[in-house]
Amino acid sequence: MEQDAQLVQRCLQGDGSAWEELVRRHSRRIFNVCYRFVGNRTEAEDISQEVFLRVYRTLGSYRSAHGGFATWMTSVTRNLLIDHYRRTKRDRQTDSLDDAMPVVENKESSARRPDQQALLNELSGQVQSALTRLSPELREAVILRDLQQLEYAEIQQVLEVPEGTVKSRINRGRIELAKILQQMGVRPS
Amino acid sequence: MTWTCDQIEVQLSDYLEGLLQASERAEFEAHVAACPECAPLVASVKNVMTELRSMESIEAPSRLVRSILDQTVGPREKVSPWQAIQNLIRGLATPKFAYGFASVMATFVILFSASGLSLRKPKLADLQPANVYRNADRRLHLVYANSVKYVSDLRVVYEIQSRLRQDQNELQVTPQENSPKSTPDKDPGQTDDRTHSQPKQQNRANEIGRQFEMLAAECPVVWERSFR
Numbered sequence: 001m002e003q004d005a006q007l008v009q010r011c012l013q014g015d016g017s018a019w020e021e022l023v024r025r026h027s028r029r030i031f032n033v034c035y036r037f038v039g040n041r042t043e044a045e046d047i048s049q050e051v052f053l054r055v056y057r058t059l060g061s062y063r064s065a066h067g068g069f070a071t072w073m074t075s076v077t078r079n080l081l082i083d084h085y086r087r088t089k090r091d092r093q094t095d096s097l098d099d100a101m102p103v104v105e106n107k108e109s110s111a112r113r114p115d116q117q118a119l120l121n122e123l124s125g126q127v128q129s130a131l132t133r134l135s136p137e138l139r140e141a142v143i144l145r146d147l148q149q150l151e152y153a154e155i156q157q158v159l160e161v162p163e164g165t166v167k168s169r170i171n172r173g174r175i176e177l178a179k180i181l182q183q184m185g186v187r188p189s
Numbered sequence: 190m191t192w193t194c195d196q197i198e199v200q201l202s203d204y205l206e207g208l209l210q211a212s213e214r215a216e217f218e219a220h221v222a223a224c225p226e227c228a229p230l231v232a233s234v235k236n237v238m239t240e241l242r243s244m245e246s247i248e249a250p251s252r253l254v255r256s257i258l259d260q261t262v263g264p265r266e267k268v269s270p271w272q273a274i275q276n277l278i279r280g281l282a283t284p285k286f287a288y289g290f291a292s293v294m295a296t297f298v299i300l301f302s303a304s305g306l307s308l309r310k311p312k313l314a315d316l317q318p319a320n321v322y323r324n325a326d327r328r329l330h331l332v333y334a335n336s337v338k339y340v341s342d343l344r345v346v347y348e349i350q351s352r353l354r355q356d357q358n359e360l361q362v363t364p365q366e367n368s369p370k371s372t373p374d375k376d377p378g379q380t381d382d383r384t385h386s387q388p389k390q391q392n393r394a395n396e397i398g399r400q401f402e403m404l405a406a407e408c409p410v411v412w413e414r415s416f417r
Contacts, residue, residue, distance in 0.1 A: 016262045023257050031249035045250055052257040124244050127237070146241035171202035177241075178233040187236070 004069035011059055023052060026070065029148070030077050036143045037081045039132035047084055051077045067157050074150070075158045078140055085136050123186065130180040138173035145170045192220040197227045205235055303328055356397050 002021070010018035030051050035044035054076050062072050131139060137159075144150045144158060155166045181187070192200075197220055203209050204217050221227045280286075304321045314320055 019262060020254075020258055023254055023261075027254050027257065028246065028249045031253060032246050035247055041250070045253055048249070048253060049257055049260065053260055056261040123240060127240050127244065142241065146238060147244060149242070167202065168199075171199065174202060174234050174237055175198060175230070178230070178237045181237065182233060187233075 005064040008059060008062055008064075008069060019056065022069075026073055027052070029070070030073060033074065033077050033143060033148060034081065036128065036131060036147055037136075037139060038084065039128055043084070047077075047080055050080055054080065067154070071150075071154050071157055074144070074148070074154075075160075078144075078158050081140065082136060126181065126184060126186045127177075130177055130184060130186070133180055134173055134176055138169050138176060141166060141169035142173035142177065146174075192216050194220075194224060194227055197221065197224070198230070201231060201234055204231075205238055352400065353397075356400075 004022065004025070007018045007022050007025075011022065027048065031044055031048045034047045034051070035041060038044055038047065051073070055073055058076075062069065066072070131142070134142065140159065141155065144155045145152075150158070152163055152166055155170075156163050159166060159169075161169075197217060200209065200213070200217060204214065209217060221231050303325050304315075306315050306321075306324070315324070
């Protein structure tokens, strides 16, 4: 299989098929990062499109010496997710766990569509629901580490913070997630 | 117990990911084993980690790739309806499709003939399930009866042929039996009443003729088909 860096070079030379290959190769992963962060398929799809548009426009600025193409794409994704979070501001109150709980209760009491309820009945749906209640910096750290299985160095590169901060955020994110699930009455086994 | 609960919480992920030194690990486990607050916390975070890592990747919407490509490299070249039809026909003109089509048609013909539907006098009633079943059943019995009759006919023919072969073998007796023996003590033109080959052969021929007549009476059709 051709390396991402080679495909990028072909893209920069105007090869449309190379770009198509890059899109096909990374669209699912980027969509998953977005979906786990926002917890909504439509929003995740919109942000994924935005990510690829941004990548396409700034492809010339990618340098393979600075890291893998996938990590670079993840950085772009992360930046757009944070932008999206700031723009919407709808779950800003979930920054701390104590503040988040009243929001959780409101969300629980609000009417849900049957398909959403069915999803929540499954453990992974409940974990996803709990994930979206984490603060964005903890959420992104947990997503990158536990869902995308990135190394600490890669996460450090994506988040542009020291490794100690990365570890701390991942640790706090996991602990808060466990507490949220406990308060939701969910016990992962 | 040298570690505090706060230290346990800070080192929790390192412990779960196996990043602690052996001595740190021992102290961590010693505290957790004795602490009623830390033990459930460690267990629940471990379970959360396991659950997160076992969550399956979600399939992206099928339109996502197309949509991204449309917005970046532009929409693909549009084809006219006529070109679309031509492309479709070109796509269908493959051996794979031809074999598949022939197979479907053959199946259709077999089912159609088995169901007893008539194209010459099509009737709506023929399409009723009861009639279709009756026609198919009748066809099946006809096919079975014809098959039985055919096998029976074959058996008769085989029997006739084997009898003929047997009789021919008997007729073709060894030359020393059939050839006239020299009788030095007999005058030419005189019989000695000892060899009766001619009447014996005549009797055998008559016998075969009788058998043929008998068989012909038994199965005239086969007789006609086979020997006339």
